[in-house]
Amino acid sequence: MAAYAQSVYPRIRPAFPAGICLAVLVFCLPAPTFAQLAVPAAVAVDDSDDEKSLGGFQVPVDDSVSTTFKDFERFAARNDWEKAFRAIGEIPSDKRVGMLKVGDGMIVPARQRIWQVVADLPAEGREAFRVFFDAKARELLSQIEDVDQAEGLKLARQIFDEYFLTSAGDDAANLLGEAAFEVGNFGEAEQYWRDILDHHPGSELSDVKLQVKRAVALLYGRRDRQFDALLKDIAQRFPGQTVVLGGEDVDPVRFLQSLQMSVLESSSHDGSEGAENEFVATGVLQEETPIAWQVQFLSDNGKKLFDQANNSNNWYQNGIETYVPPFTTRGHQLFCNWFGVVFSIDTTNGKLQWRSDKFDKLHSKFSQLPHSQCNIEQFAVVAGDDVVLAISLDPEKLNNYREPFQLMAYERDSGKQRWKSSDLSDFKQTSFVGEPLILGDNVLVTTHGQNDTKYVLRSLKLKDGGENWNKELGTAVRVQRSQRYQEQPPIPSFLKTDDAVYMLTNNGALIALDGQGKDLEWVLKFEGPPTSSNQNMFWYYNEPLADTVALHSQGAILEDEGTVYFKEAVSNELYAVDPSVPKVLWKRPLATEAVLTAVDDNQLFVLTREIMAIDRDTQRLQWARRLPIVGGGLSTVVGRDTVYVFTNRGIYCLDKQDGSQKAIFRGADLETNGGWIEVLDDRLVCVSNMTVTAYIPPWSKNGLPDNQPLSESNRQ
Amino acid sequence: MIPVAMVAMLFATSAFGEEKSGITVVGVGKVDAKPSIVELTGTVNGEAELAGDAVTKFRGNRQSAIEAIEALEISGLTIEGTGVSVNSAMTQQQMQAIRQGMAPQGDSAGKLAVSEPLKLTLIGVDEMDTEMLLETLVKIVDAGKDSGIVIGSLPTTINYGYNANTSTPLAKFKLTKIDELKAQAYEMAIADARKQAERLAEISQVKLGPITGIREGNLPKNNTQQVVYFNPYMQQQDDDDKFTSTDLRDITVSITLQVDFSIVGNRDE
Numbered sequence: 001m002a003a004y005a006q007s008v009y010p011r012i013r014p015a016f017p018a019g020i021c022l023a024v025l026v027f028c029l030p031a032p033t034f035a036q037l038a039v040p041a042a043v044a045v046d047d048s049d050d051e052k053s054l055g056g057f058q059v060p061v062d063d064s065v066s067t068t069f070k071d072f073e074r075f076a077a078r079n080d081w082e083k084a085f086r087a088i089g090e091i092p093s094d095k096r097v098g099m100l101k102v103g104d105g106m107i108v109p110a111r112q113r114i115w116q117v118v119a120d121l122p123a124e125g126r127e128a129f130r131v132f133f134d135a136k137a138r139e140l141l142s143q144i145e146d147v148d149q150a151e152g153l154k155l156a157r158q159i160f161d162e163y164f165l166t167s168a169g170d171d172a173a174n175l176l177g178e179a180a181f182e183v184g185n186f187g188e189a190e191q192y193w194r195d196i197l198d199h200h201p202g203s204e205l206s207d208v209k210l211q212v213k214r215a216v217a218l219l220y221g222r223r224d225r226q227f228d229a230l231l232k233d234i235a236q237r238f239p240g241q242t243v244v245l246g247g248e249d250v251d252p253v254r255f256l257q258s259l260q261m262s263v264l265e266s267s268s269h270d271g272s273e274g275a276e277n278e279f280v281a282t283g284v285l286q287e288e289t290p291i292a293w294q295v296q297f298l299s300d301n302g303k304k305l306f307d308q309a310n311n312s313n314n315w316y317q318n319g320i321e322t323y324v325p326p327f328t329t330r331g332h333q334l335f336c337n338w339f340g341v342v343f344s345i346d347t348t349n350g351k352l353q354w355r356s357d358k359f360d361k362l363h364s365k366f367s368q369l370p371h372s373q374c375n376i377e378q379f380a381v382v383a384g385d386d387v388v389l390a391i392s393l394d395p396e397k398l399n400n401y402r403e404p405f406q407l408m409a410y411e412r413d414s415g416k417q418r419w420k421s422s423d424l425s426d427f428k429q430t431s432f433v434g435e436p437l438i439l440g441d442n443v444l445v446t447t448h449g450q451n452d453t454k455y456v457l458r459s460l461k462l463k464d465g466g467e468n469w470n471k472e473l474g475t476a477v478r479v480q481r482s483q484r485y486q487e488q489p490p491i492p493s494f495l496k497t498d499d500a501v502y503m504l505t506n507n508g509a510l511i512a513l514d515g516q517g518k519d520l521e522w523v524l525k526f527e528g529p530p531t532s533s534n535q536n537m538f539w540y541y542n543e544p545l546a547d548t549v550a551l552h553s554q555g556a557i558l559e560d561e562g563t564v565y566f567k568e569a570v571s572n573e574l575y576a577v578d579p580s581v582p583k584v585l586w587k588r589p590l591a592t593e594a595v596l597t598a599v600d601d602n603q604l605f606v607l608t609r610e611i612m613a614i615d616r617d618t619q620r621l622q623w624a625r626r627l628p629i630v631g632g633g634l635s636t637v638v639g640r641d642t643v644y645v646f647t648n649r650g651i652y653c654l655d656k657q658d659g660s661q662k663a664i665f666r667g668a669d670l671e672t673n674g675g676w677i678e679v680l681d682d683r684l685v686c687v688s689n690m691t692v693t694a695y696i697p698p699w700s701k702n703g704l705p706d707n708q709p710l711s712e713s714n715r716q
Numbered sequence: 717m718i719p720v721a722m723v724a725m726l727f728a729t730s731a732f733g734e735e736k737s738g739i740t741v742v743g744v745g746k747v748d749a750k751p752s753i754v755e756l757t758g759t760v761n762g763e764a765e766l767a768g769d770a771v772t773k774f775r776g777n778r779q780s781a782i783e784a785i786e787a788l789e790i791s792g793l794t795i796e797g798t799g800v801s802v803n804s805a806m807t808q809q810q811m812q813a814i815r816q817g818m819a820p821q822g823d824s825a826g827k828l829a830v831s832e833p834l835k836l837t838l839i840g841v842d843e844m845d846t847e848m849l850l851e852t853l854v855k856i857v858d859a860g861k862d863s864g865i866v867i868g869s870l871p872t873t874i875n876y877g878y879n880a881n882t883s884t885p886l887a888k889f890k891l892t893k894i895d896e897l898k899a900q901a902y903e904m905a906i907a908d909a910r911k912q913a914e915r916l917a918e919i920s921q922v923k924l925g926p927i928t929g930i931r932e933g934n935l936p937k938n939n940t941q942q943v944v945y946f947n948p949y950m951q952q953q954d955d956d957d958k959f960t961s962t963d964l965r966d967i968t969v970s971i972t973l974q975v976d977f978s979i980v981g982n983r984d985e
Contacts, residue, residue, distance in 0.1 A: 589765035610773065610777075612769075621764075621766075623772065624777070625777065625780055626760075626773075626863070628864065661784070661862075661863070
């Protein structure tokens, strides 16, 4: 959902490519540009039933690596170093392709797991390791100068993976860090330099210089809080020391402060699309806040039919009455997918630019919709530079049994259909699920078969839907969410960060992939949703909807300052994960229906029928406030001092610090259920079950001439 | 107030009984009065998996509810808490299990609920015209809804079934000065009794003497079999509940007295 994909709260944007060039010059890297690092390709997991007992999403299992690794652990525990290192020697770098369990549900690549265990050896083991492998490592390091860049990187990687504790390990890590930095993998670069500082006490590399490098990586990686903390640490630990950067002796603190200013300045001049969308919401919406425009996609007549259909349905309720369609924004356009009718609005004037079908085409379907066989949560829409992608159904097939959801591509400007998955022979019986993630000229999307829950991650070409590659991720467990006939496969959520793609299965697992989404980095397995065998399959006449259904609770995943926060759709736990280790930092209970909506410097914001602010550091509930929330579209706009929530009684403006009510702006949507809210350009946009409405908030510089009221001219 | 005297069922005991002589009648006094108080009940609660969260939510919700009501600055409106309760709230799965007649699974995942009914009392409504009263009530209900209070008493059970009616009244209209109204009703009941007794005496050609006994309530009916169904949930009503209406209309204070008059001789004497 658009509301989750981008936080409204402002962040420092790195200035590319100027910033990178500056930093590269600073470090005066002798190493040339390196290719992308290799990462494990296969999905294989330690043989243990622990993860299976947690239920939910299951990844394929392979125990080939784990047996040898267990031998190593056993010998190491007995301080039998010779046997231990011999055992680990049987898993050379290129064989460390499986996945190994760390504990607490974390499953990481064998390469990473083995590295960590070796790095954490006691002093005696470390010394023994050096004796065993130092000569070999030095020999490999000396070869780097004689080979090309790609080969050099490969050797450095081998030294890092297999011989990190030797006298060559820190040099290899430093080289890899600089290479990662050069290609923009700031998190990875910072990790390499941190590894040297944390695990290589004998390194001759300058501590202060490594810390400065880390700080620069954090700065470009938008980890402002960590940067500030490190800057303070450097100032305290290395007073008066200088470092040689670019051939000059410089004060590290002054240098970093100056670089920070430069990055801030560059980010304010970022000319990319969406950069102008940097309005920061602040203050309350006064009663006289003008409406810029409104588009009503569910007409008054349609609403009557819709209500009639719902009122006469008292058994198998799927929550259609509180459903708010998904939307996304791009540039000055807003796209919405209303039960398969995709439409585009010009957000500067509220004009309907195009739609894939007539809105009233759905009217004849309303009577069937309340007990439709389709999973209404599966509709999705995203937009790229020139394309709009919708996960959708032909409105004529809304009520078909297990009708596969298609991926449809529309020209962004005209709405002309570019292609659809059902026309591609490979995908005729494939159901697309989860909001697609556009990466350059390709799209990453998950699918499952019409009658199975085997989830496959696919990279498709935006131009024609052709498949680049696919990868089987695992098998999900169907979930009984609504009061209807059948269980439904879970709908995964994606998050793209600078150096990773995360897929939240909403089925008991978080999967971390590399920046291209191709290679598996790690999996966090936790308790999955209850299976249908444990669930009630009977409902009563007029039984109220469960909150998870009424509120259309969705899983959400957010990242800030290098920490990933997530809550699955049918889970009752909120997680914080440090992906650089990776490890679970904390988790805390939350209502099953709760949706994580936003994160700012200090707090996480969660919505149910109330809004909650949770302290990021202590995980304590700072404040909570009950709101008249009745339906889907759970979202917040977190401004400088105010949090805004769109309800069926208006837009609530709450104090960010204590949740006290500053104002309720009734607005023009009191007939609706409330829904999504988002800052778009200088407008505050609300998407409800009937309308899309844009208001001119007080922070807008571009108001209508005379506080123009809603009229035929700006209403469609 | 509009005093209304109604003629009650005339009841005469044996006028010349063996053990005592006299006339016993039932007098009814009724006083209709416009309610002067309206009461609304709003429930604030905090419910969470963690006890600390539940308390934080409860405090926040209570504070915002009180602030919202006080911000209305309605003269004569007061808000008071009526006691905090702490309960273990059931999960939806547990509730479903109970509905199916199955034992709910363990309560480790159950929520803790802290709640308190808030009594909102508006006095002086008898001096308001209907329009103004409605406007004031709507303001209170709106403010309550805005602040997330559940206005109105929640039904203790919900029937999911055909024609299930789950609507609950939002406001209760109440009388004040009930003692004064009752005193009037007593006077009217005695007057009513005397009037009936005199009439009986006249028909019977006897002279009516002074009152020899008064009992509150109706006379027991002879030759009728009464079946009483015990209802453990039915609580004794006090005056507070008795003189209450969920509709905005006059409330009747009714007194029924059984009055014994002596007979002091024949009319001709």
